[in-house]
Amino acid sequence: xQGKSDRSIAQGRPTVAYPGQVxxxxxxxIERGAGGEVRSATVRRxxxxxxxxxxxxxxALGCLLIGSLLALAPYLVxxxxxxxxxxxxxxxxxxLGLAGIGLxxxxxxxxxxxxxxxxxLRITTDTVAQLRRELMQRLLGQSIGYFTDERGGELMSRLLxxxxxxxxxxxxxxxxxxxxxxTVVICVIVMAVVQWQLALVTIATLxxxxxTLRRARRPVYRTRRDLQERLAAFTVxxxxxxxxxxxxxxxxxxxxxxxxxRSFQLAxxxxxxxxxxxxxxxxxxxxxxLAQALAPLALLLAGAWLIERHDATLGAVIAFVTVLAxxxxxxxxxxxxGLVSVIGALPAWDRIFTVLDTxxxxxxxxxxxxxxxxxxxxxFAEVSxxxxxxARPALDGVTLTIAPxxxxxxVGPSGAGKTTLTSLLARFYDPQVGSVRIDGHDLRExxxxxxxxxxxxxLQDTYLFHGTLRxxxxxxxxxxxxxxxxxxxxxxxxxSLVTELPDGLDTVVGERGHRLSGGEKQRVAIAxxxxxxAPILILDEATSHLDSASERYVQAALARAFTGRTSLVxxxxxxxxxxxxxxxxxxxxxxxxxGTHSELLAQGGLYASLYELQFRGGRPDVALSL
Numbered sequence: 001x002q003g004k005s006d007r008s009i010a011q012g013r014p015t016v017a018y019p020g021q022v023x024x025x026x027x028x029x030i031e032r033g034a035g036g037e038v039r040s041a042t043v044r045r046x047x048x049x050x051x052x053x054x055x056x057x058x059x060a061l062g063c064l065l066i067g068s069l070l071a072l073a074p075y076l077v078x079x080x081x082x083x084x085x086x087x088x089x090x091x092x093x094x095x096l097g098l099a100g101i102g103l104x105x106x107x108x109x110x111x112x113x114x115x116x117x118x119x120x121l122r123i124t125t126d127t128v129a130q131l132r133r134e135l136m137q138r139l140l141g142q143s144i145g146y147f148t149d150e151r152g153g154e155l156m157s158r159l160l161x162x163x164x165x166x167x168x169x170x171x172x173x174x175x176x177x178x179x180x181x182x183t184v185v186i187c188v189i190v191m192a193v194v195q196w197q198l199a200l201v202t203i204a205t206l207x208x209x210x211x212t213l214r215r216a217r218r219p220v221y222r223t224r225r226d227l228q229e230r231l232a233a234f235t236v237x238x239x240x241x242x243x244x245x246x247x248x249x250x251x252x253x254x255x256x257x258x259x260x261x262r263s264f265q266l267a268x269x270x271x272x273x274x275x276x277x278x279x280x281x282x283x284x285x286x287x288x289x290l291a292q293a294l295a296p297l298a299l300l301l302a303g304a305w306l307i308e309r310h311d312a313t314l315g316a317v318i319a320f321v322t323v324l325a326x327x328x329x330x331x332x333x334x335x336x337x338g339l340v341s342v343i344g345a346l347p348a349w350d351r352i353f354t355v356l357d358t359x360x361x362x363x364x365x366x367x368x369x370x371x372x373x374x375x376x377x378x379x380f381a382e383v384s385x386x387x388x389x390x391a392r393p394a395l396d397g398v399t400l401t402i403a404p405x406x407x408x409x410x411v412g413p414s415g416a417g418k419t420t421l422t423s424l425l426a427r428f429y430d431p432q433v434g435s436v437r438i439d440g441h442d443l444r445e446x447x448x449x450x451x452x453x454x455x456x457x458x459l460q461d462t463y464l465f466h467g468t469l470r471x472x473x474x475x476x477x478x479x480x481x482x483x484x485x486x487x488x489x490x491x492x493x494x495x496s497l498v499t500e501l502p503d504g505l506d507t508v509v510g511e512r513g514h515r516l517s518g519g520e521k522q523r524v525a526i527a528x529x530x531x532x533x534a535p536i537l538i539l540d541e542a543t544s545h546l547d548s549a550s551e552r553y554v555q556a557a558l559a560r561a562f563t564g565r566t567s568l569v570x571x572x573x574x575x576x577x578x579x580x581x582x583x584x585x586x587x588x589x590x591x592x593x594x595g596t597h598s599e600l601l602a603q604g605g606l607y608a609s610l611y612e613l614q615f616r617g618g619r620p621d622v623a624l625s626l
Contacts, residue, residue, distance in 0.1 A: 046349050049130065050170075053123045060123065063116035064179030068186050068331075070109040116179075128167045131352065135159055138355060143362040144428040145388065153236030158355055161231050162348040165224075169345030177342060180334035187328035201302045220340050223277040225347035230273040232351075234266045281340055362430060368447040374454045375439050376404035376535040376566035378425065383434035384589075385420060394420040395431070396589040402582070404535075407562050409571040409580035411607065416586035418570045422538045425568065427451050438536070456534035462521040464512055469498070470505040472524060476532040484531060491560055492527035494520075530561050537567040583607065 050057055139155065191199035241259050380400040386393045395417045402408050410418040423429055424436050427443045435442045443451060456476075464472050473485060480488075485505065489495045497520055501507040509515050509524075516524065529537065539558070559579070561567075571577045578597055585593035585600065585607045593605050600607035 042346060042349055042353065045353060046346070049127050050123070053126065056119055056123050060116050060119040061178060061182065063112050063119065065182055065186075067109055067112045067116065068179075068183040068327075070105055070112065124167060124170045127170055128163060131163060131166065132159065134356060135163070135352065138358070138360075141360045142358070143360055144423070145361055146358070149388070151236050151240070153239035154232050155355070156239060157228075157232035157235040158351055161235065162228060162351050165228065165345050165348040166352065169342055169348075177335055177338035180331045180338060183331035184328065184335060187331060191328065198302055219280050220277075220344050221346060223273070223280045224344035225350075227270075227273045227277045228347050228351060230266075230270040234263075234270050237263060237266055277344070281337075281344065362427060362448075364448045365444065367445075369441065369445055369450070370447045371439070371441060371450045371454075374450070374535050376454075377437075377439050378402040378536065378566055378568075379437045379440075380421070380424070381435050381437070383421075383424065383431045383436060385424060385429060385431045385433075387420075393589045395424070397434070398586075398589070398591045399434075400584060400591060400594070402566055402568070404566055405564055406581040407567045407569065407579060408582045408584060409569050409577045410584050410586060411571050411577065411610065412586035413610075415588075417589045418586055419540055420589075421586070422457075422540060422568055422570065425536075426455050426457060426538060454534055455536045455538060456529035456532045457538045457540075458522075458525045458529050459540045462518075462525040464509050464516070464521060464524060466508070466511045468503075468506045468508055469501070469524065472509060473505070473528050473531055476528045480531055488527045488531035491530050492523045493556075494523045494527045497523070526558065526561070535565055537561060537565050537569075539567070539569045585610075 135158070188199065188203065241263070378400075379402065380398050383395055383398045384393055385395045398417070398421065400408075400421075410421060412418055420429075424431055425443075427436075427448070430444060435444075437443065438446065438451070438454060465475070470485070473488065474480060477484070486495070489498055489505075498504050507515075569580070571580070571583075577583060580597070583593075583595060583597060583600055584591055585605070587606055593600055593603065593607050595603070601611060
């Protein structure tokens with residue numbers, strides 16, 4: 001999907017004459033400089049982020065224009081001052097006056113520069129904030145499948161590293177390129193007016209700079225792209241290894257040495273890539289520096305020749321070399337190095353646009369209904385679903401009807417499709433065939449918010465944010481009062497734990513809740529879903545980490561939570577199976593059996609085999625859904 005800025009361009013909005021034309025001119029220069037490796041569409045989208053700030057861009061360019069004129073004005077002061085010193089024709093007060101004018105020009109030029117910096121900083125921060133908002137909006141709108149395919153560290157790298165490169169390019173390069181180009185044009189005009197012979201000598205340095213830029217464009221783009229990819233790889237590795245779960249796995253298997261070597265290898269690759277990118281830009285800068293160093297020498301020689309011919313004064317030549325030529329060289333170098341920097345930032349823009357252009361698999365229809373009064377009737381009609389890059393369907397023609405308020409247990413071997421069935425009900429995915437309905441409404445016809453409010457979910461792997469226990473509970477229902485919190489904790493048998501914690505509900509649980517035991521985290525998750533008070537509950541082996549004593553408490557709490565609610569439970573203990581109104585047996589994506597415990601035992605099918613295998617000998621602690 002195109003970004004907002006790109007859509008506005010595609011819709012043919014009228015271009016502001018100025019600075020819109022300046023931005024278009026910059027686009028053409030970047031496209032030519034980047035060569036065939038960079039799509040013009042990328043450049044248009046980049047400049048599209050500046051179009052909402054066209055007035056501010058115009059003000060910044062105005063400041064650049066004023067600053068350029070003020071920077072050239074000392075030419076007249078220097079010329080007259082030198083001529084006055086070499087051929088005195090007035091009092092010392094005249095010299096003081098000229099020095100005062102020069103000082104005033106410096107002060108005013110500095111103030112204009114500060115104003116320009118403030119405007120550019122506002123443009124940069126606003127643009128980067130908009131970019132971060134768009135990235136977060138797009139990422140939060142993606143389906144669960146997107147995050148199973150993408151590594152978290154890669155996404156973090158695009159949010160932080162790539163956006164950081166973009167921020168530097170906007171603030172230090174993009175607008176500076178335009179300003180420097182304006183200064184170059186003004187310098188050429190002024191030089192041609194005051195001393196056209198020396199102006200020709202100065203302009204003769206242009207071919208060297210243009211050739212340098214043309215030869216540098218592709219290496220700059222390639223090295224910057226490689227640098228961003230290496231930086232992303234290092235970020236991914238660091239996030240995976242240094243996360244709580246990652247570092248525990250490393251230490252459990254004694255892999256510190258291997259991970260250290262891998263980290264060093266990635267860091268070394270990043271160092272080499274950074275060195276290549278930096279040196280590529282540095283060689284370009286060297287060419288500009290050589291041109292700047294050679295130009296004054298050539299100008300002095302040409303100026304000496306003009307003085308001998310009495311075509312110029314000493315003051316005019318010195319002022320030309322020290323003011324006009326220096327300013328021209330700095331502006332020309334700023335234009336070239338700025339373009340190199342902008343081209344080098346384009347790979348980061350490409351990586352960001354890759355995220356922004358990824359369409360969510362789960363989308364809310366414009367006509368989606370907001371359904372508040374959900375009763376809890378659930379049905380699956382000939383549902384088939386296959387995960388990407390997998391040949392066998394996770395679900396194959398499953399049909400299931402659940403009456404409001406009923407408890408349904410899902411059992412079957414590992415990989416049978418139990419979690420996939422509940423994921424479709426939560427609309428983490430959409431079925432490729434068939435439909436999933438709540439109260440007779442296809443989930444694709446309901447708003448995403450309606451489905452989220454209707455379903456409470458407790459997973460086997462409980463996730464808690466690094467915050468207080470209160471914050472983690474209120475995440476389900478931010479407006480809940482203290483009485484509701486206390487009731488949820490009491491119903492989940494969490495109240496005794498709260499009283500033992502040093503700060504009660506305000507105790508920080510740590511990353512992923514590592515300060516709590518597995519069973520305690522499960523009870524927090526159950527309290528959270530009880531607090532949400534949703535009409536449909538999904539429990540994916542939610543009691544798997546509980547000991548026998550805790551399970552008795554939680555089962556009692558769940559019994560109250562199940563009352564009046566439609567509940568789908570991936571069964572782990574026999575007590576849950578026996579309490580179910582309906583047991584659905586899944587095998588290789590198909591619903592092979594449905595019925596009560598006694599009915600399924602009488603059928604002598606897969607359920608009876610699992611029961612006989614896993615529960616004989618009085619072992620209710622053994623899982624039925626292996």
